[in-house]
Amino acid sequence: MLTITVPATSANLGPGFDSIGIALDMQLTLQVVRPSDHWEIKHPFGDEVPTDERNLIIKTALGLEPTLQPQQLQMASKIPLARGLGSSSTAIVAGLVLANELSGNKRSLTDLLQVATQLEGHPDNVAPALLGGLVVATVVDQQVRAVKLPLPNLFASVYVPNEELLTSASREALPTELSYQQAIAGSSVANTLVAALASQDWAVALPLLERDQFHEQYRAKLVPALATVRQMAHELGLAGTYLSGAGPTVITLGDYGQLMALQQQLKQNPALTGQLHLLPVDATGVKVQKV
Ligand SMILES: Nc1ncnc2c1ncn2[C@@H]1O[C@H](COP(=O)(O)OP(=O)(O)O)[C@@H](O)[C@H]1O
Numbered sequence: 001m002l003t004i005t006v007p008a009t010s011a012n013l014g015p016g017f018d019s020i021g022i023a024l025d026m027q028l029t030l031q032v033v034r035p036s037d038h039w040e041i042k043h044p045f046g047d048e049v050p051t052d053e054r055n056l057i058i059k060t061a062l063g064l065e066p067t068l069q070p071q072q073l074q075m076a077s078k079i080p081l082a083r084g085l086g087s088s089s090t091a092i093v094a095g096l097v098l099a100n101e102l103s104g105n106k107r108s109l110t111d112l113l114q115v116a117t118q119l120e121g122h123p124d125n126v127a128p129a130l131l132g133g134l135v136v137a138t139v140v141d142q143q144v145r146a147v148k149l150p151l152p153n154l155f156a157s158v159y160v161p162n163e164e165l166l167t168s169a170s171r172e173a174l175p176t177e178l179s180y181q182q183a184i185a186g187s188s189v190a191n192t193l194v195a196a197l198a199s200q201d202w203a204v205a206l207p208l209l210e211r212d213q214f215h216e217q218y219r220a221k222l223v224p225a226l227a228t229v230r231q232m233a234h235e236l237g238l239a240g241t242y243l244s245g246a247g248p249t250v251i252t253l254g255d256y257g258q259l260m261a262l263q264q265q266l267k268q269n270p271a272l273t274g275q276l277h278l279l280p281v282d283a284t285g286v287k288v289q290k291v
Pocket residue numbers: 028049055056057075077080081082083084085086087088089090091165166167168245246
């Protein structure tokens with residue numbers, strides 16, 4: 001049986017809007033059960049997610065390989081929808097890898113990243129979903145350029161609010177223009193963050209995760225938990241809290257023991273009624289098993 005596993009991802013890491021992302025140890029698993037006379041996917045997401053060719057995984061697979069034989073598929077996923085943990089990218093990557101495996105037309109990870117980025121619109125979720133770890137990526141002349149940084153020995157405290165926030169809706173809150181001065185200030189923070197992440201200088205990197213100038217200030221009104229979690233982390237002396245992707249998930253990166261202490265506090269705050277996870281980084285990205 002063919003099984004494809006894709007990790008959740010957290011994009012932006014503060015100032016790295018649309019270009020930095022990290023894979024987390026929380027997975028979507030897709031199994032090819034048997035060939036069929038029609039496409040069908042069983043999944044745990046209820047009526048919100050289609051079970052036929054309209055499903056994002058199947059639609060993506062058929063977009064890449066239109067003549068695939070229909071299959072019965074089974075999906076399991078711990079990644080919540082529309083919460084800023086890259087669920088749509090996970091589905092796109094699963095669909096592309098499914099098409100690659102079923103067709104035998106083996107495309108490289110680089111080629112799949114190119115297609116995945118076109119479909120998702122930005123590379124910061126699909127790149128770590130495919131490659132694992134911490135990835136910095138951009139699109140230049142329609143070509144994706146992705147660089148995997150050394151694996152950070154950090155954990156993620158992940159606070160997932162109960163309410164969905166579609167990435168498209170959260171992008172509507174963004175301005176259409178930034179002043180030249182603000183763009184330079186924002187990019188200097190982002191550049192220094194990347195240098196600190198690459199050299200694993202956490203004393204520099206963690207505070208810079210909180211100094212984004214491209215998106216968080218515009219989205220903060222949609223995600224009251226961002227200020228709450230950040231403030232509570234500061235009270236414990238912890239920097240490193242940012243809005244995961246387009247939100248509403250809020251992540252704090254850091255040391256396991258310190259994040260355990262943070263989560264003890266977060267659990268006691270009656271305003272934080274969502275779910276908490278304490279996750280390591282996923283080092284490998286998408287995995288294919290054939291048994
Ligand atoms: N496993 C999946 N199978 C099918 N569709 C999915 C899956 N995961 C996500 N989607 C689609 O993607 C939408 C969420 O995408 P998006 O707003 O980008 O949020 P996220 O931050 O989780 O990526 C869902 O409402 C659903 O339509």
